Amino acid sequence: MITGSETGGFAVALRSWRARRRVSQLELAVRAGTTQRHVSFIESGRSTPGRAMVIRLAESLEVPVRERNVLLLAAGFAPAYPRTPFDDPALEPVRTAVERILAGHLPYPAVVVDRCGDLVSANAGFRVLTEGVAPSLLVPPVSVPRVLLHPDGLAPRIANLDEWAWHVLDRLHAEVERNPHDRLRSLVAELAGLVPDRPKRAGADYLGFAVPLRLRTDRGELRLITTLTHFGTAVDVTVAELRLEAFLPADEATAAILGDLVGR
Numbered sequence: 242m243i244t245g246s247e248t249g250g251f252a253v254a255l256r257s258w259r260a261r262r263r264v265s266q267l268e269l270a271v272r273a274g275t276t277q278r279h280v281s282f283i284e285s286g287r288s289t290p291g292r293a294m295v296i297r298l299a300e301s302l303e304v305p306v307r308e309r310n311v312l313l314l315a316a317g318f319a320p321a322y323p324r325t326p327f328d329d330p331a332l333e334p335v336r337t338a339v340e341r342i343l344a345g346h347l348p349y350p351a352v353v354v355d356r357c358g359d360l361v362s363a364n365a366g367f368r369v370l371t372e373g374v375a376p377s378l379l380v381p382p383v384s385v386p387r388v389l390l391h392p393d394g395l396a397p398r399i400a401n402l403d404e405w406a407w408h409v410l411d412r413l414h415a416e417v418e419r420n421p422h423d424r425l426r427s428l429v430a431e432l433a434g435l436v437p438d439r440p441k442r443a444g445a446d447y448l449g450f451a452v453p454l455r456l457r458t459d460r461g462e463l464r465l466i467t468t469l470t471h472f473g474t475a476v477d478v479t480v481a482e483l484r485l486e487a488f489l490p491a492d493e494a495t496a497a498i499l500g501d502l503v504g505r
Contacts, residue, residue, distance in 0.1 A: 249286050250315040250316075251283075251290070251295070251312060251315040251316040251317075252283060252284050252285065252286045254311070254312055254315050255283060255284055255298060255312070256284050258299075258302045258304055258308075258312075259284075259302060261418075261419070261421075262302050262303065264301075264302065266280045266281055266284070269298065269301055269302065272301035272302075273294070273297045273298050273300075273301040274297065275294070275297075280298075283298075289316075290316060292313065292316075292318045292321075295312055295313055295316045295318065296309065296313070296321060298312075299312050299313075305356075305420050305481065305482070306322040306475070306476060306477075306478050306481045307322070307324070307356075307478045307481075307482065308420070309321070309322060310322050310478070322476055322477065322478055322481075323476075323477050323478065324477065324478035324479055325477050325478075325479050325480075326479065327361060327479055332477075332479070332480070335472075335480055335483075339353050339361070339362055339483070339485075340362065342485060343362060343363065343364040343485075344364060346364060346366065346487050347364055347365060347366055347503060348365075348366055348499045348500045348502070348503035348504065349366050349487060349488055349489055349490060349496075349499055350363075350364065350366035350367040350369070350370045350465075350487070350488040350499075351363070351364050351366060351367060351485065351486065351487040351488065352364075352367050352385055352485070352486050353483055353484065353485050353486075354385050354483075354484050354486065355479075355482050355483065355484070356420075356422065356425070356482040356484070357384070357422065357424050357425050357428065358384055358385050358386045358387075358413070358425070358428065359382040359383065359384055359385070360381075360382070360383040360384075360385055361483060365503055366488070366499060366503050367488075369499075369502045369503055370395075370456070370488065371388060371394075371395065373398075374388055374393070374394050374395065375391075375393035375394065377393070378391060378393055378394050384428065385486070386409060386413060386428060386432060387428070387431075387432065389409065390402075390406050390409065390410075390432045390435060390436055391432075391435060392435060395456065396435070396436070398456055398457045398458070399454065399455065399456055399457075400455035400456070400457055400462060401453070401454075401455045402436060402437060403436070403437040403438065403439070403440045404440050404452065405452055405453070405454050405455070406432075406436035406437070407436070407439045407440070408452040410429060410432060410433055410436070413425065413428070413429045413432075414429050417429060451466040451467075451491075452466075453465060453466055453491050454466070454467070454488065458498070458502075460498045460501070460502065461494065461498060463490075463495045463498060463499070464490070464491040464492050464494075464495050465488040465489065465490060465491060465495060466488075466489050466491050467486055467487065467488055467489070468486070468487045468489060469484060469485070469486055470484070470485040470487075471483060471484050471485070
């Protein structure tokens, strides 16, 4: 049964998500296949949305599936999207796919993380990349952003730390703004206090299309660029929040060094 407080909570949450996405009531109505008047009535609490409408509005605003469950609860409905533990037998096809993807990136480093950047799985390339990192940073749950930017992690070996660190932090901050999460927000604040000040002249070392990670090693400097991939059609919360981050060589010298290190 839907109560007034539940529908009121949904109205507030819907307005908040619409404002965060910078979408007008009219645009949202068009996306969701309804009218601006109906959206206005829902946001004012004058109209009670059905379960299907709640889901359509959430999908239209690209609300993450975890938060879609929150919206459904606020509207008085049961959650629609399961949250299966990653080690559950039901996710065996997903785990197999993840391991194949990670193996396919060898000899280049690649990791799969959750929405907070905690490590889910990594290939041998990433383990080579993180040799020498303080053991305390590698105790599960392993925060990949912390491993990259902490003084006891890779930070002392990053030649362009001031530039690259802020590239990473700006991306994480944008994710927090788009999909608020207190733990990720705290991580961004923590790391911002550990890295050098933002450079005044940003972009000096850009390749023209990406900010390289310039990592010093005993074999020479590695120049790496990163790519991010996710499961675009997932309806399970756990799967939808997985992110693959691959570190790819920006030049032939880096490719050769990585091939030799991982091969050994």
